[in-house]
Amino acid sequence: MVIHLSKVIQNLCLFMQNPEVFILAIESSCDDTAAAILQNDKVLSNVVANQLIHNQYGGVVPELASRAHQQNIVPVVxxxxxxxxxxxxxxxxxxFTQGPGLMGSLLVGSSFAKSMALALQIPLIAVNHMQAHVLAHFIAEENFEKPKFPFLALTISGGHTQIIKVDDFFEMKVIGETTDDAVxxxxxxxxxxxxxxxxxxxxxxxxxQLGNPKAFVFTKPKVPGLDFSFSGLKTAILYFIQKKKIENSNFVDENLNDICASIQHTIIEILMDKLKLAVKETGIKQIAIGGGVSANSGIRNTLKKAEDLYGWKTFVPKFEYTTDNAAMIGIVGYQKFLNQTFETSSVxxxxxxxx
Known part of the structure; x- marks a missing residue:
């Protein structure tokens, strides 16, 4: 980093004498602009600006996302x-979030972080977005227990579906992932x-939550090992709905609750089948979930029930740390700060x- 090295060293020496570490974290991987302040592993603030403009397009438009980040990042920080x-x-x-994500969105966050770190002459820390979802469990929160190493992490989001073996803060291995669509x-x-x-x-x-999860049966894809596949299920649902609407044009409206319950039940079964296999293969019975889809009530309830059914110890994060947020970036930043794992402006x- 092109700053006065002596100033950085001086700051680090002061931080080592004072155990209080304040991390500014920035998350801009997709369509949410987020900033958080952590004091060690405690969240002091966690601000998120959502981009509602994408709703009219039925999905995130990358160019619009990056423009909105440029507008939001200063007021959010x-x-x-x-x-x-x-x-x-x-x-x-x-x-800051280095990746994965939309390149235009990531560049807004990284550029801001680099500039501010340069101006303040303080260290810059790059964070893997998916690692942050896993380590969000280590944010200090009352009534939320932290997992112990090793544990299995199920990261489920709009872009990822992974089973990860976590041996330490930065010793992680993906042992199963989706071969096509994410959950x-x-x-x-x-x-x-x-x-x-x-x-x-x-x-x-x-x-x-209002329907019968066994009203309709959808075939689960047969994928070897710990990998997932969801494209076939999506196609099966499409053909099922098309057929039923030919028979009854009001089928969806008349059966919406049961259809949604059956779809959700099938997806949860797919996830649980792979988790049970992962536990069997690794012998690890500590399971932690993360990512935006972990906010789903059916998944949360099923995982908690698994404690009694299978003797697992399960960890479900606080709701606000499931979707994209900067607090999870901050907890990784704190751990990297303790290890003095910093980046230059060329990152x-x-x-x-x-x-």
Missing amino acids: DAALRKANIQKEQLSAIA GEAFDKSAKILGLPYPGGPLIDKYA VSKARIQF
């Missing part, structure tokens, strides 16, 4: 600082087939990035 009641001069480091896509595309507005996943969850954003 300012709001996070004010809510945390700290001055920017008190910051110990700035953490979030399966929910949203199924909702679109039913004529529900975007984002449709939360609506399927809402209607599913690049990556639309695709491995663990």
Whole structure:
């Protein structure tokens, strides 16, 4: 980083003498502009600006997302600082999402983080978005227990579906992942087939709570090992609805709750089948979920019931840390700060990035 090295070293020495570390975290991987302030592992503020403009298009438009990030990032960071009641001069480091995500969106966050770190002469920390979903469980929250290493993490979102073996904060291995659509896509595309507005996943969850999960049967894809596939299920749902609407044009309206419950039940069974196999293969019975789809009530309830059914210890994060947010970026930033894992201004954003 092109800043005065002596100043950075001086700041780090002060931080080592004072155990209080203040991290500004920035998340801009998709369509939410988020900033958070963490004091060590405690969240002081967690601000998110949503981009409602995408709703009319039925999905995220990358160019519109990056423009909205440019408009939102300064007021969002300012709001996070004010809510945390700290001055920017008190910051110990700035953490930002390096990837994966939409390149235009990522560049807005990384450019802002680089500029602010340069101006304040404090360390810059790059964070893997998916690692952040996993490590969100380590944010200090009352009545929320942290998993112990090793554990299995199920990360489920609009763009990812993965089973990860987590041995330490930064020792993670993907042991299963989707071969096509992510689980979030399966929910949203199924909702679109039913004529529900975007984002449709939360609506399927809402209607599913009122329906019979065994009213309709959808065939689960047969994928070897711990990998997932959801494209076939989406196609099966499409053909099923098309056939039923030929027989009865009002079929969806008359059976919406049962259809949603049956779709959600099938998706949850697919996830649970793979989790049970992962536990069998690894011998690890600690299961933590993360990612936007982990906000789904059916998945949360099923995972909690697994504690009694299978003898697992399960961890479900606080609702606000499931969808894209900056607090999860901050907790990774804090751990990297403790390890003094910093970046220079030459660090690049990556639309695709491995663990």
